Amino acid sequence: MDTVANNRSAAEADGKDTTLIYRQSRWTRLTHWIWAFSLFFMLLSGLQIFNARPQLYIGKQSGFEFNNTILQIGAENTANGPRGFTEIFGHRFDTTGVLGWSGLPGQETPRAFPAWATIPSYYDLGTARVVHFFFAWILTTTLLVWLIASLVNGHIRRDLAPRVSDLRKLPRDIVDHAKLKFHHTREYNTLQKMAYGGVLFVLLPLMIVTGLAMSPSMDSVLPWLNEILGGRQTARTIHFTVMVLLVLFFIVHILMILAAGPINELRSIITGWYRTDPPAKHDQSTERSA
Numbered sequence: 001m002d003t004v005a006n007n008r009s010a011a012e013a014d015g016k017d018t019t020l021i022y023r024q025s026r027w028t029r030l031t032h033w034i035w036a037f038s039l040f041f042m043l044l045s046g047l048q049i050f051n052a053r054p055q056l057y058i059g060k061q062s063g064f065e066f067n068n069t070i071l072q073i074g075a076e077n078t079a080n081g082p083r084g085f086t087e088i089f090g091h092r093f094d095t096t097g098v099l100g101w102s103g104l105p106g107q108e109t110p111r112a113f114p115a116w117a118t119i120p121s122y123y124d125l126g127t128a129r130v131v132h133f134f135f136a137w138i139l140t141t142t143l144l145v146w147l148i149a150s151l152v153n154g155h156i157r158r159d160l161a162p163r164v165s166d167l168r169k170l171p172r173d174i175v176d177h178a179k180l181k182f183h184h185t186r187e188y189n190t191l192q193k194m195a196y197g198g199v200l201f202v203l204l205p206l207m208i209v210t211g212l213a214m215s216p217s218m219d220s221v222l223p224w225l226n227e228i229l230g231g232r233q234t235a236r237t238i239h240f241t242v243m244v245l246l247v248l249f250f251i252v253h254i255l256m257i258l259a260a261g262p263i264n265e266l267r268s269i270i271t272g273w274y275r276t277d278p279p280a281k282h283d284q285s286t287e288r289s290a
């Protein structure tokens, strides 16, 4: 059955002392790839939407008369020609070539995020919004499917819910990760539980809620949503910050997969089967006969 961890010995097959277990259910695998695909399109279309107004504010209002800009990406004329800049909390950085001023040599234009990072690559707010909202609904539906399936098949309780023993293992886990020492077991380690739980229960829901709060049509359906998030401009800033955190998660996620053994990790998230570490010498007989 899908949710049961069927152990089977692979030792006979390749002469190695390792075991393949069924680790990821078909619901985990299917939803994982749908949200990974959706987030890719949402990120690139979102950056195009951001380019239409490359400033972030805190508070309910925005405009020349307010001093509440916390991030700004733009271009300016200098003695050395046009330069791109990024300003965060009043600190200005020269980001020419990537943020603010970018393009092929001799064809640079003022744009917050460069053409290679946006969908479409040329300026087209309408298309970007269509793509963004289309994948937003796919992502929301996929997360709901993941939640229901993972409650029913016990994935949340068994694999993601942190236990007291996980907290005890945390310092050791941090040291092991720092040394790139990975244990290939059926269970997620403490840092994985925290990272995956953080993405699935905090970042993605916050992304959806702040996205809804930005939509004027939500004013009549959920008028309080905008209010509790501190206004539409603050919701937009939170939305952008969550995007940055998801991108950071993604980079670390991929680095960890590469470090832990990409073939084994990819097999588990594509087929479900995962090769665990050889059992400790004293319990080899039990593992082999499982």
Ligand code: HEM
Binding pocket: 028, 032, 035, 036, 039, 040, 159, 192, 195, 196, 197, 199, 200, 250, 253, 254, 257, 265, 266, 268, 269
């Ligand atoms: C936006 C992109 C992505 C996000 C948000 C994401 C997020 C996640 C989350 C939350 C889990 C845990 C799922 C669960 O247990 O229900 C997971 C597992 C996993 N993801 Fe991703 N992922 C992304 C992209 C990718 C990509 C591109 C790859 C492969 C190159 C990948 C490979 C894996 C693997 C191998 C696992 C299982 C890890 C393990 O069993 O130790 N992910 N991912």
